[in-house]
Amino acid sequence: MTADRFHLGWFGAFVPHGWNQPFEGTEASHREWLDGTFHVDLARALDRACFDVLLLEDSSMVSDTYGGTSEATLARGVWAPKGDPLALAPLLTEATEHLGISVTASTSFYPPYVLARAFSTLDHLSGGRAGWNVVTSSEDRAAQNFGLDGLPQHDERYERAEEFIDLVDRLWSSWEPDALVMDRETGVYVDHEKVHPVHFEGRYHRSRGPLNTLPAPQGRPLVSQAGGSPKGRDLAARTADLVMALPKGVPAMKAYRDDIRARAEAFGRDPDDVKVMFIVSPVLGATEAEAAERFERRRQAVRDDPTGQLIGWSGSMEIDFSRFDLDEPLPADARTNGHQSTLETFRTWAGDRTLRQAVEAYRTEAVELVGTPDSVADQMGAIAEEVGGDGFMLWSQPPTRQYVTEVCDGLVPALQRRGLVRTGFSSTQLRDNLLEF
Known part of the structure; x- marks a missing residue:
């Protein structure tokens, strides 16, 4: 018995690539992360290898928690420097044909209307390949960059996030799909009767609406989230299309996916519409040794x-x-x-x-994968079979072109030979591709 096909994603960030690694590239290449060249190369490689999505994390601070100073953080480039992934995203979608780009944006700092408009626009620019990775943020230092003394308590942040997503969804839906008429005889571009204010009045957020952009190609740009706590899992199961997860070991992976699916069903959703992808960082070699x-x-x-x-x-x-x-x-x-x-x-x-x-x-991955491309492909197939999982989110910190090549030209072909991952796309839109299997 073999596993069904599963999806592949890449978890990255708009940060320097492996500047102090054995295969770091030339000195000139260190400017390439800031002008987007490295990440465009990454996106093209993932697109060619038929990855479904590149998810870009983000944060908005220079941490000074460790030792009470930013010295260690900046010396290692842990939290900074970092570019804004929303500004990078159009470069990546322009350079690719099918790869989805999911960008992290915080419900604690963005105004809902600004976020809804930005991601709707990105969905248009990409032809339906945009995603929003929802975070509530977790650092008081970030909050202080936005004029706040600190963040609300953990559970309240998730309550705010639920309301935030509800409002964003209503803004995305404020235009009916056929509102654009372009009637040259009457001179009417948009039918005003099909564009509606939302008059949202919540506990934390208010907005009149409607959004002032046309409906996004996907209707609702793909929503992803990483929920670990009970509140986080509820948010993911209630609102997300894609859930990124980091439970430790195969039994925990299976239990996590089963829990998310049960919560999604309790919220009245089809569990198959919520894809759970587990973070892994395979260590590959030409031989097992x-x-x-x-x-x-x-x-x-x-x-x-x-x-x-x-x-x-x-x-x-x-x-x-x-x-x-x-x-x-x-x-x-x-x-x-x-x-x-x-x-x-x-x-x-x-x-x-x-x-x-x-x-x-400790390992910052759900399960350790070590071996040749063929043996790791077998391991991933066996795990997917046992977990019933929807896919894997590959991760490398810091990223290097060597590792990207090893994955895209070594591991992925091995997975494709086993029929475990896609060899092409049936749609040009991210959500359709994610829901294909």
């Missing part, structure tokens, strides 16, 4: 510098991990108003291990 050696080098890098991961987490959780003893367990009283699911996942993973041991063993 080469892949194992690469994997061991990656583990050794963490052993040599266990603080690297903690610097990133300090920013997302706003917990100063520098104050904890690496040779003691994570203190039980460590709490966050930020990424709660990340903290709880790590706490469960760590158990009684010291912080150093736990960080060395």
